[in-house]
Amino acid sequence: MKSFCGNNQLMTRHGGFSLVELLVTIAILVILSAVAVPGFQGMMASSSLRAATNDVVAALAQTRSLAIKEGGRVTMCKSANGTACxxxxxxxxGWIIFVDSVRNSPWTNASVDTGETVSFYTQALQGNVVVRGNSGASQYVSYSADGLSRQLNGSSLAAATIRVCSTSSAIADNQRARDIAINSTxxxxxxxxxxxxSACAAPS
Known part of the structure; x- marks a missing residue:
């Protein structure tokens, strides 16, 4: 808008924000951030949980399939270095999958023995996800040549559960965990x- 002042000089209003307009804009951005950030964090946490669950399920299927293919015992165990349980x-x-042709007492822990080769290795999971098993799957999951889940001593596995859980505060308690149950077949x-x-306790 143009206007004339008393001395007949042409005055022009310069564009830009006033202090009040700037403060209002900042306040709106703060409100939008407070609403959007938790939603984004929840979305990311849910995505990590879903990916980790799929990884564990795929690894179990891979272990079982390899046991049937090889015609012998194949075990999946926890592993941080990719070479040992x-x-x-x-x-x-992380975890490894290996053809477990040698199994020695005690039967509580699996081990990669001389002559056994690691077939697959999955590195540590990311995204505030923890994965814990109950007593039947706290250390390993093992399959025999017929595709049945077994304990290391050859006994049938009655029941085993692995829980994939997000520790994120952006996920509700009734949505933060997935239980992967493995039966004797x-x-x-x-x-x-x-x-x-968010403590993500192991399943019972």
């Missing part, structure tokens, strides 16, 4: 665990 920590540190089912806190 870990006896501490949880599954999120080797069949795998995935369910959403109810009321799991």
């Amino acid at each position: 870990a006896t501490t920590g949880d599954w999120e540190q 080797g069949r795998v089912t995935v369910t959403t665990a109810a009321s799991v806190t």
Whole structure:
């Protein structure tokens, strides 16, 4: 807008924001960020949870398939280095799959023995995800040549569950965990665990 002042000089209003307009804009951005950021964090956490669950399910299927193909015992165990089974920590540190032709007492932990070769290695998971098994799957999951899940001593595996869980505060407790159950036939089912806190306790 143009106007004339008393001395007949032409005055022009310069473009830009006033201080009030700038403060209003900043306030709106702060409000939008407060609404959008938690939603984005929840989306990312859910994506990591879904990816990790798919990784574990795929690894179990791979282990079972290899056992049938090789006609012998194949084991999947926790592993941080890709060469040996870990006896501490949880599954999120990574895991290996190997043809387990030699199994020695005690039967509590799997091991890659002389002459055995690691077939597959999955590195540590990312995205605030923890993976914990109950007593039947805290250290390893093993399949025999007929595709049945077995303990290292040859006994049938009654029941085993591996829980994939997000520690993110952006996910509700009734959505933060997936339980992967393995029955004695080797069949795998995935369910959403109810009321799991961010501590992500192992399944019972």
